[in-house]
Amino acid sequence: MIKGNLVLEDGTRFEGEIFGSSTPVSGEVVFNTGMVGYPESFTDPSYQGQILTLTYPLIGNYGVPPSERDELGLHTYFESEAIHIRGLVVSEYSKNYSHWNGVKTLNKWLQENNVTGIAGIDTRMLTKKLRQKGVLLGKILPEAEDIELYDPNTINLVAEVSIKEPITYSRGNKRVVLVDCGCKNNIIRSLVQSGVEVLRVPWDYDFMQEDFSGLLISNGPGDPKMAKFTIENVKRAMELDLPIMGICLGNQILALAAGADTYKLKFGHRSQNQPCLEVGTKRCYITSQNHGYAVNSKTLPHGWTEWFINANDETNEGIRHDWKPFRSIQFHPEATPGPVDTGWIFGRFVEMMGRYSV
């Protein structure tokens, strides 16, 4: 067992035990309050550059599932090809696991993927600090080692996680262009299950040359303003009046393309229990979220309205165009991890493509 420290940019130091890899790491320290779904979370590309704190104190109980792939060639149990968190902070990791679908311990999986973890941390104390001060940069340091602080917000993280070449999934008479800004596998699966063909393209790909009936801008890491090419491409696509949907970072990119502004939240929303009110109704949905930036709803231009708002802090959770088929949401209807209550949004999108087909 190696002792180690989690050191924050404000100088706070937490002592713990290193597990997984023992390489020192640095990144933006964020917290997620979900109680299940660590294999899904760690492989969510939106965590690129971040050290993730899990507030649930017991992690690794059910081990890590096998690296199986489905008929689309996607990982069945992971959200992308790699672990994207740079480091992991927990109160306790389970040295033993028990589950029919588990093939290895969390410790082993992190080791294999060179991800550093630290356990024995008062994660509640850390979370309260992040809530009060806002997210902080930090580093996990085994023993007496030290490294420079790394600030992921200065880097185009989307470019790091997006695919390099387009990929087509499934066949269908409707084709969706999916702009991969750090796309989770279950978005692809959800689209395919709705009966459409998916053309997954790199974040800066000029998809206007392609033939498609709908555009989906995926989730992804970091500041949406970094994804300049995507914003420009979306602006052009909006002129086609074809259905456009955005998820998470995609919501922010659509807003930016529409002329609205985005800003960084103090500590973001990373959880599986965010209540989102559908504006103008009494319906409220429990959603899965993972974002550090948000759309400033006050800057929405004419013709745009809020689709959803957060019932806890009233931040924007989705926008829509008043007459054109453009809609996006800040939360994750594809879930994994988290509740599946808003999965219907994919169906709506595909339905809309039927109505607006050219």
Add this chain to the structure above:
Amino acid sequence: MNNRSTNKVIILGSSALKIGEAGEFDYSGSQAIKALQEEGIYTVLVNPNIATIQTSDYLADRVYFLPVNAHFVGKVIAKERPDGILLGFGGQTALNCGIELAQANILAEYGVKVMGTPLQTIQDTEDRSLFVKKLTEIGVSAPASRAAESLEEALEVGRELGYPVMVRIAYALGGLGSGICFTEEELTERATKAFSYTHQILVEERLEGWKEVEYEVVRDRFDNCITVCNMENFDPMGIHTGESIVVAPSQTLTNSEYHKLRDIAIRVIRHLGIVGECNIQYALDPDSEEYRVIEVNARLSRSSALASKATGYPLAFIAAKLALGKSLPELENSVTRSTSACFEPALDYIVVKIPRWDLKKFKMVSKRIGTGMKSVGEVMAIGRKFEEVLQKALRMLEIGVDGLVCNPHLNFNDLKKELAEPTDERVFAIPEALKQGFSIEEISELSRIDKWFIYKIKNIVDIEEEIKKYTLDTCPDELLLRAKQTGFSDKQIAFLLGSSEIVLRNKRKEAGITPCIKQIDTLAAEYPARTNYLYLTYNGTEDDVSFDEPDSVVVLGPGAYRIGSSVEFDWCCVNAVHTLRELGYTTIMINYNPETVSTDYDECDKLYFDDLSLETVLDIYEKENPMGVIISMGGQIPNNLAMKLEEAGVKILGTPAVSIDNAENRHKFSDLLDRLNISQPEWKEVTSVEEANRFAGAVGYPVLVRPSYVLSGAAMAVAVSDKELVKFLSKAAEVSREYPIVISKFILNVKEIDIDAVAKNGEIMAYAISEHVENAGVHSGDATLVLPPQRTYLETIRQIKKVTRRIAGALKINGPFNIQFLAENTDVMVIECNLRASRSFPFVSKIFKVNFIDLATRVIMNKPVSIVDKSFFELDYVGVKAPQFSFARLEGADPTVGVEMASTGEVGCLGDDFEEAFLKALISVGCHLKIKSVLLSTGPIESKAAFLGDSRTLKSMGIKLYATKGTADFMRENGIEVETLHWPLEKISPNIVDYIKNKKVDLVINIPRTFQEEELTNDYIIRRLSVDFVIPLITNIQLAQRFVEAIHRKADHDLEIKSWQEYKTIGSAQ
């Protein structure tokens, strides 16, 4: 639903506490009333459970201490004309009553609408075949199952599904009568018994060993639907969830499983149309994602109370608001007061619940646990490691264990059997098995407990072994810290190091190892909490709260419900806290029972949901540095801490600890009585069998044997011979190892009288004298109490007052106390004195309409009070408190009363005279007045003679009398016509067995001959059959006589429908 027209709502309570329906419904009912009050709705409550918080004067506008059945509730409805009725807050009792009311057309007749979940939905969830049909409609899997309405049908299904099969009962609380049948014979037996309670049973595929998972679901009428909490059973399918150790949130479920089951829960609840709260239970295959929906409870339940406490989400309060038609998003999260109630709590801690059994209290009961409920209460522990919460919770049980390990008195003859066929002690067999070399796989295979839990238990065993290598001086701090993080108490560590608790405590503190205080905030620190719902953990480095409130007072709670300590002490604690708040103190409550109101975070300023051990109380005391601690409200657990706390330097508020010791220590108390010239039965403290024999020889049998310092007569017994004496002595030694055993002369045929009082500096400020219907020999907790006394001489009462005054003065009592007396003619003897609030405080407070606890709290805080000048002559009515037994659930238990308490709850009813109150009380605990035939077996000759007149009365009422041979002969000799039935073991007809099974008798009066029958006698069989076939049973001669007199004088229609508020004391009539 138009909620504007809802101005008056009737709420049904769950009546007396019984196995399967405990204090959780006081909690849910109280929350519902608060929610309604907030909306300005006039509330009418029907609940005869007088010890509850919900029947307090500051909650419902009208309280009816009447039986919760269609007859009485129907009459209340006719009188009160409410607009709506809430059925979901009083457990199965309320739900069943609601269904009866609807079937009797009473709701429709008076235009009372069922609020919240519609009646049809309730029926769809309660009727198994309708339920399965509903599930099938949306493609959700239920266990392969068929409903049967006759034995023949049940056997047919058994053949179809193949054995073993599971039998379940429709409309049953806590799995009553359900179980696994391996053969056709077993099915025949179980089904026959079941059809005596119900018209329908379910025969199902057996899912034993599957994971058992529950979700608490909330839905509003706008179709917003959330799951507030999920829970996983440590003990898998095959053991009732009420009998299982439960963790929240689930520990071994993946995201896919968790959210799949969550999604199904929401789909099912939407399809059923629940409005409010419900619970859904699943079986989940441990080797795949296969699942079955086991059941939906369309009401608040024990699980929902647990979920409320586990998450901080006030399910009952929210459910009541939703029943009024509100939407979830418009309600606020009452912990953060800034976020929405439409959310799902994120926990950053783990919770474990462990059932509290009291099986040792019952004669002849099986210790096996399974698909029916036997536990009487539960504890909940909060922490940040499973090992930590498991050990903490086990300590909370107060069963003489210090955690999972270090319990040398627990031994298992056959570990394999214990693991595979669990008793209430199975969890302790796991560390034992690990030590004896069983592998984790082996243990998991035998017990079907998931390996994850066993790995964690192994961590505890490993640490235990590691500590054993050291002594107090050599034990490294690092190991000490790890032990504390793994839930070891100071006592356990001291035991392993050969040291003592206090020495270890000091060493630990010197090493800087102290717990930190964490807050439950529902959102895992994402938003700040406004409430102080707290727990202690060693898995953390920072306290969440500050400790700078001035004038804070700690109240120690009563712990788990168990026999002898139930909702009444919760009432005392809550009332004490109310008064303290009113007086301007910062109130701090410590308690760990999830089924209570005292563990509601809005009842006090700071709630420590934690252990009541010396260690934890001191830890909290040292953090909080309060003015002092009140130990006289929570029953025996805090009372037992008196001296230890005092020695540790804690300021005890109220009666001094040394006085408590003087009353609790038999020796000292007896000396005191001698000095004061007060009589008491002869007694002796013994440490050897010889001594005991000598004493018994001198005073003559029967003698009473008991350990000092225990509540509710644990291991108390009456011995009639040397042989019995030896047996009971060893049993008593096992229960209380720390204190000596006392034997005393057992006096027969005398009255027993209780006084509950409050004294200030030794002077009595208020008192209430209650007489027992039963003669001495029945534990006061099982006795029927009458207030004011109706059959006690004035002179006796005068004597009691005098003696009480002398004792109060001598002990300098400053707070609540209770003394029990024996009275023979006008001579009185003291048998017990408790310098704390007693079980009957809520009863006397509510009958007198003087809050004894409020008064006591003011006295304790040295605030001015005046003597309550209100004697019982000023009451125009009578109150009767009657015990509720749960023998039906305790298969095999002998349903008699004796010196060991056996009842699980109580009711208190009011009437214009004794008979009226008495009958209402008896009906509330399951008796009825439609009596056309009685089976008599009146026991010893004195009882036979005493009952002759009553037999004549019964005869004169046209009631058919049956009797066992001896009784029948005696009656005939005295000219009373009676039909003889043969004893069960004679196996000749006409036999009692057939008469009971075929319900040819409406009442059984069976008076036992001896005090502690422990054999399969004819009498036992008669009593047991009566319970199993739901025929009212009376086993005490005085009770039988009063009952006959009462039914002779009063019929159903004489029992008046009057609310508590309508019974006026003279003092209040001005």
